[in-house]
Amino acid sequence: MRPYDLAVVGAGPAGLACAVAAGRAGLRVVLVDGGPRLGGQYYRHAPPSYRATRPGVLHHGWRTFAALAAALPALDVDVRLRHRVWAAETAPDGLRLHCLAGDREETPVTFPAARLVVATGAHDRVLPFPGWDLPGVLTAGGAQALLKGELVLAGRKVVVAGTGPFLLPVAAGLAAAGARVRGVFEAGRTAGLAAHPGILLAHPGKLAEAAGYGLTLAAHRVPYRGRHAVVAAHGNTALTSVTVAKVDAGWGPIPGTERMVPCDTLAVGYGFTPQLELALQLGCATRTDADGGHIVAVDARQATDVPGVYAAGESTGVGGAPLALVEGRIAGLAAAGRPAPARLLRLRARLREFARALHAAYPVRDGWRGWLRDDTVVCRCEEVPYARLREALALGAADARSVKLLARPGMGPCQGRMCGYAVGRLAGSPEGLGHRPIAQPIRLADLARFEGDPT
Amino acid sequence: MPDVVVIGSGVVGAACAYYAARAGLTVTVVDRGPVAGGTTGAGEGNILVSDKGPGAELDLATLSARLWRDLAAEVAGGAERPFGDLVEYEPKGGLVVAETPGILNALTGLADRQRVHGVTAVAVPPEDLRAYEPHLAGGLAGGVHYPQDAQVQPMLAAAHLIRLSGARTRTGAEVTGLLRGAGGRVTGVRTARGDIPAGAVVNAAGTWAGEIAAFAGLTLPVLPRRGFILVTEPVPPLIRHKVYTAAYVAGVASDDAGLETSAVVEGTKAGTVLIGASRERVGFDRTVSLPVLARLAAQATALFPRLADVRVIRTYCGFRPYCPDHLPVIGADRRTPGLFHACGHEGAGIGLAPATGRLIAAAIGGAEPPVDPAPFLPGRFAA
Amino acid sequence: MNPLELVGASPEPPFEIVFAGTPVPAYPGQSIAAALQGAGIRAWRTTRVRARPRGLFCGIGVCFDCVVVVNGSATLRACLTEARPGDEVEPA
Ligand SMILES: Cc1cc2nc3c(=O)[nH]c(=O)nc-3n(C[C@H](O)[C@H](O)[C@H](O)COP(=O)(O)OP(=O)(O)OC[C@H]3O[C@@H](n4cnc5c(N)ncnc54)[C@H](O)[C@@H]3O)c2cc1C
Ligand SMILES: Cc1cc2nc3c(=O)[nH]c(=O)nc-3n(C[C@H](O)[C@H](O)[C@H](O)COP(=O)(O)OP(=O)(O)OC[C@H]3O[C@@H](n4cnc5c(N)ncnc54)[C@H](O)[C@@H]3O)c2cc1C
Ligand code: FES
Numbered sequence: 001m002r003p004y005d006l007a008v009v010g011a012g013p014a015g016l017a018c019a020v021a022a023g024r025a026g027l028r029v030v031l032v033d034g035g036p037r038l039g040g041q042y043y044r045h046a047p048p049s050y051r052a053t054r055p056g057v058l059h060h061g062w063r064t065f066a067a068l069a070a071a072l073p074a075l076d077v078d079v080r081l082r083h084r085v086w087a088a089e090t091a092p093d094g095l096r097l098h099c100l101a102g103d104r105e106e107t108p109v110t111f112p113a114a115r116l117v118v119a120t121g122a123h124d125r126v127l128p129f130p131g132w133d134l135p136g137v138l139t140a141g142g143a144q145a146l147l148k149g150e151l152v153l154a155g156r157k158v159v160v161a162g163t164g165p166f167l168l169p170v171a172a173g174l175a176a177a178g179a180r181v182r183g184v185f186e187a188g189r190t191a192g193l194a195a196h197p198g199i200l201l202a203h204p205g206k207l208a209e210a211a212g213y214g215l216t217l218a219a220h221r222v223p224y225r226g227r228h229a230v231v232a233a234h235g236n237t238a239l240t241s242v243t244v245a246k247v248d249a250g251w252g253p254i255p256g257t258e259r260m261v262p263c264d265t266l267a268v269g270y271g272f273t274p275q276l277e278l279a280l281q282l283g284c285a286t287r288t289d290a291d292g293g294h295i296v297a298v299d300a301r302q303a304t305d306v307p308g309v310y311a312a313g314e315s316t317g318v319g320g321a322p323l324a325l326v327e328g329r330i331a332g333l334a335a336a337g338r339p340a341p342a343r344l345l346r347l348r349a350r351l352r353e354f355a356r357a358l359h360a361a362y363p364v365r366d367g368w369r370g371w372l373r374d375d376t377v378v379c380r381c382e383e384v385p386y387a388r389l390r391e392a393l394a395l396g397a398a399d400a401r402s403v404k405l406l407a408r409p410g411m412g413p414c415q416g417r418m419c420g421y422a423v424g425r426l427a428g429s430p431e432g433l434g435h436r437p438i439a440q441p442i443r444l445a446d447l448a449r450f451e452g453d454p455t
Numbered sequence: 456m457p458d459v460v461v462i463g464s465g466v467v468g469a470a471c472a473y474y475a476a477r478a479g480l481t482v483t484v485v486d487r488g489p490v491a492g493g494t495t496g497a498g499e500g501n502i503l504v505s506d507k508g509p510g511a512e513l514d515l516a517t518l519s520a521r522l523w524r525d526l527a528a529e530v531a532g533g534a535e536r537p538f539g540d541l542v543e544y545e546p547k548g549g550l551v552v553a554e555t556p557g558i559l560n561a562l563t564g565l566a567d568r569q570r571v572h573g574v575t576a577v578a579v580p581p582e583d584l585r586a587y588e589p590h591l592a593g594g595l596a597g598g599v600h601y602p603q604d605a606q607v608q609p610m611l612a613a614a615h616l617i618r619l620s621g622a623r624t625r626t627g628a629e630v631t632g633l634l635r636g637a638g639g640r641v642t643g644v645r646t647a648r649g650d651i652p653a654g655a656v657v658n659a660a661g662t663w664a665g666e667i668a669a670f671a672g673l674t675l676p677v678l679p680r681r682g683f684i685l686v687t688e689p690v691p692p693l694i695r696h697k698v699y700t701a702a703y704v705a706g707v708a709s710d711d712a713g714l715e716t717s718a719v720v721e722g723t724k725a726g727t728v729l730i731g732a733s734r735e736r737v738g739f740d741r742t743v744s745l746p747v748l749a750r751l752a753a754q755a756t757a758l759f760p761r762l763a764d765v766r767v768i769r770t771y772c773g774f775r776p777y778c779p780d781h782l783p784v785i786g787a788d789r790r791t792p793g794l795f796h797a798c799g800h801e802g803a804g805i806g807l808a809p810a811t812g813r814l815i816a817a818a819i820g821g822a823e824p825p826v827d828p829a830p831f832l833p834g835r836f837a838a
Numbered sequence: 839m840n841p842l843e844l845v846g847a848s849p850e851p852p853f854e855i856v857f858a859g860t861p862v863p864a865y866p867g868q869s870i871a872a873a874l875q876g877a878g879i880r881a882w883r884t885t886r887v888r889a890r891p892r893g894l895f896c897g898i899g900v901c902f903d904c905v906v907v908v909n910g911s912a913t914l915r916a917c918l919t920e921a922r923p924g925d926e927v928e929p930a
Contacts, residue, residue, distance in 0.1 A: 036920060047867025050848075054844075098745070135880040139901075150875075152876045395614035396626055405496045406611060441913070443767075444752045448749055726886060
């Protein structure tokens, strides 16, 4: 196969903006995403067969997406949806993306390219608590994805909990679409950003967006409580209620404040974890973000320290769709050897400042450890209870990797994507369990095909 | 001051600590990382007698296999469960298969010679192979069953041996030098977090043991030999034994620097299937090599066609500590009093750990060694 | 209000898939997970160790909680796999 000038992994805001910018600059691009439609998480939308007349009501800035998607056909951009990248590697003659094509066929396909942009986004960051493995408990992003992408309500009686401003659009969307939202429980302070009035004034758009969600929630009489957390979920074979408690500034539950809230669904999220496996496979340097998470280190042109490899969007720091769009454009221009306009760079700086303020306003405090009981499952895949983790630490494990090797959290199919953050926090090592030389499961028979000439 | 400081909390250091403590010595274990975070954390945990030809290493291996079995049955330190349960000891046995009559001939010849040294080896005609492993590929020439082969979870084994030893453990403390006394005697270790004086120092730094020896001005030729393992998604029990092709025996003993692979396949209690084994000398390079992974996958599916549709979910690599003569280094370094080596176990350190620990404890305490220590003595490298 | 009304959708007619012997309607383009969820089925798998029920958790293919067997092909993520007419879905 003739190498592409540029391969972009991820067709979310960052990857889309990148592919369009690079395509407009004349590059021959392949845009690869595992999902069935363009848009990534933020612009996730229903299949065309749903014939939605108001596809944008669940999204801010839908027109931006529509314009980007409409620009693609005229450009030399080869859009490859339903292609999961399981490995990315540098080869003597450029870079290679190894994919599995088809959601159930999983046919191996390899794309060679001179340059590569990692725009793989993030997934929900979750914390364990008793009962969180019950059906009916799902991530905040998962509830949002089901609504935006499938037009299905996660449940009828819903509690939304966790931390960060993302809880608001989730609750507002569910309420607007007909769910009864029993409450939004923010473990931090609801007015987290009030401590940074300057930041808010500098971002009137964000303020208006937040106000919009506030109005929706008020119209549906949805309470929004700060310093409250869901500390346990209950039910026999499915969720029937949650325990909500008031928490102190360190997120420790305040005794006597617990109350049961009946619900069939809990949407819970404590921020986002960037998906770094492909960047790590390529050997890109990482650094610690303002929220303690691991992110790809990039320079002003969104270039990583590996020649020809760029990164944009949440993989370089969780900052939301507007920042992802800007970073994607800058990366696309840089990959084409074009300088980014100063206006774009200034916008990026402002959006990053906003993201930093959000991280500072919504940190994850250690008190969540107090929600755990001995038998609380920490690793959902291997069903490792908290007691086993503590044993591993007592035996001399001192970081996430050694806890994993002694007690198995992170060894199952999700490879620590769900428990890695908690295990890292419990073991005192920020890097978690992010190294995944195989980014997506691959059949042995398909892996075997790479013997000899891999492409 | 402890009687012994052990450098390295891998399975070898752990076994040294355990048997030294059993011999009545007080022990401190230092490691620059967490417990067992070195090659032990990358090992598969097989305790094999099957892959060794007659000689010193086989004697060490049969002793070690017995020690593991005895350890497994012990209920120590107020534990509710026997040691074997804590470390996932499984006396699963090994099945070595031969693809061609020629290879089978070599294999059964090896088995004959091993039997003389106390190895139980049962020839398996081709038509009986599926009674041992129902999902094996057809067309194999035959095999040999080794009931003494067993498995442990190596990190748990190391961690529990250290716990049972009662040794003080200092993790996150890199050894940066050796303390020297009168006549050049080694009197302890210097670490990034302070000096630890001790009566004797055991170098169980695995693949990095040469660096420790260099602190005493000694050369110890321990080098890395990289190996990759593939891990599948959990599947219902499919494979009962450790199953490998006879080519493995040749690969283990090979001197070739290039890539060698042979199919080594086994199931685990967690339901995953582990697939090895590759051997290459590429220094400490961790870059994943797709051609190597592909070859492992191809060989495993050739052996067990049912695996073709099973998915690999992860891979990892480690660096076996090997010496040019493929024997471990165990015993006192006569060039430097006070210093003992327990390293260079290549692809067999987990299996050989208890016997190594016994030899080291005997050497430090001046007791009768359980096997002839001569072939393993560091003196063989003295110029 | 429901989500379809909210975006003014008029989906093409649903087809049928079968989950553990029971027919379940699925709209063209819908994932197997969404079809099950839409039919009120919230758990479709039992865990290996504790035999606990599981269904959708992350919704985007990263948690592997939702895996199913589709037409005999094992461990597909229901949230990533688009339903096709006649699919026979079984717990993984
Ligand atoms: C489930 C979920 C829902 C969210 N919903 C919202 C929301 O409603 N509102 C909001 O403000 N923010 C939301 N977010 C936050 C979201 O991270 C950002 O808003 C924004 O989408 C980030 O843009 P991005 O381009 O960096 O990444 P993403 O939009 O996450 O896009 C990354 C893309 O990369 C693809 N990808 C990743 N790895 C691979 C691989 N190995 N092979 C192939 N493709 C791959 C993914 O399929 C995805 O489409 C959500 C996040 C999550 C996880
Ligand atoms: C892929 C693979 C599969 C294998 N499978 C098997 C198998 O099935 N059966 C088997 O028996 N063997 C197997 N092996 C081999 C086995 O893993 C090793 O022989 C064994 O783990 C070596 O143990 P060790 O204690 O000597 O070394 P390690 O476990 O590496 O321990 C050495 C320790 O020393 C520490 N250290 C090093 N330098 C310093 C310093 N300066 N200061 C402080 N601490 C230091 C390190 O941090 C490390 O923890 C396998 C190896 C590989 C790579
Ligand atoms: S719900 Fe997480 S992978 Fe499908």
